[in-house]
Amino acid sequence: MVKKRVAILISGRGSNMAALVKAAQADPDFPARIVLVLSNRPEAAGLAFAAAEGIPAAVVPSKLYGKDRAAFDAAMQAELVKARAEIICLAGFMRLLTPEFCESWSGRMINIHPALLPGFKGLDTHARALEEGVKFHGCTTHFVTPGMDEGPIILQAAVPVLDDDTEETLAARVLAEEHRIYPETLRLLAADRLVVEGRRVRITPAG
Numbered sequence: 001m002v003k004k005r006v007a008i009l010i011s012g013r014g015s016n017m018a019a020l021v022k023a024a025q026a027d028p029d030f031p032a033r034i035v036l037v038l039s040n041r042p043e044a045a046g047l048a049f050a051a052a053e054g055i056p057a058a059v060v061p062s063k064l065y066g067k068d069r070a071a072f073d074a075a076m077q078a079e080l081v082k083a084r085a086e087i088i089c090l091a092g093f094m095r096l097l098t099p100e101f102c103e104s105w106s107g108r109m110i111n112i113h114p115a116l117l118p119g120f121k122g123l124d125t126h127a128r129a130l131e132e133g134v135k136f137h138g139c140t141t142h143f144v145t146p147g148m149d150e151g152p153i154i155l156q157a158a159v160p161v162l163d164d165d166t167e168e169t170l171a172a173r174v175l176a177e178e179h180r181i182y183p184e185t186l187r188l189l190a191a192d193r194l195v196v197e198g199r200r201v202r203i204t205p206a207g
C-alpha cells in the first residue's frame with residue numbers, strides 16, 4: 001500500500017492534529033502518513049507536539065501578508081508542494097483560504113467543524129448551541145469548498161446537551177468525538193472510499 005502524504009494546517013492548540021498523527025502512527029495499515037504540519041501562527045501550541053513527534057513543521061505567518069490572501073496562499077502552496085502533500089487536513093486553522101486555493105485542492109482538502117452542520121457555522125458554536133437550547137450538538141467533517149463550513153458532509157457525531165452543561169463541558173464532550181471522527185474521515189479519504197455525489201458523500205465498502 002502506498003500511503004497518501006498528508007499536510008495538517010493548524011493555528012493553535014492542535015489536539016485534532018495530534019489525534020490524526022496518533023491514528024496514523026498506531027496502525028501500520030493506516031492509508032496515510034503525516035508529512036507536514038503547517039501553521040499560520042508561529043506561537044501555535046501544536047507546533048511543539050509536531051517537533052516532539054519528529055514531524056516536519058513549517059510556519060507561514062499570516063500576519064506578514066495582511067489582506068493579501070493570494071500571496072499568503074501562494075506561500076502555503078509552496079510549502080505543500082515542497083512536502084509533496086496529496087491531502088490537506090484543516091485542524092483548527094483559523095484563516096480563510098482563497099476560492100482559487102480551495103478549488104485547486106477540491107476533493108483533497110477536509111475540515112473538522114465543532115457543530116452539526118449546516119447548523120452553527122462559524123465561531124463560538126458551543127455557546128450558541130447552549131443559547132439556542134438544542135438537545136443535541138456535535139461535530140462534522142466535510143470537504144472544503146470556497147464557502148465557509150459549506151462543503152459536502154463526510155461524517156458527523158452527535159452528543160447530548162445536558163442541563164448543567166457549560167461551554168467548557170459541552171466543548172469537551174464534542175472534542176472527544178472530533179478526535180474519533182477526524183482520523184476515521186482521513187482513513188476513508190486516503191483509502192479512496194469517499195464518493196461525492198452533489199452535496200452527498202457516499203462511503204464505499206472497504207476493498
Ligand code: GRF
Pocket residue numbers: 010012013014015016017091092093112113114175178
Ligand atoms: C476544534 O474544535 C475544531 O473543530 C475547530 O477548532 C478547534 C481546534 O482545536 N475547527 P484543536 O486545535 O484541534 O485542538
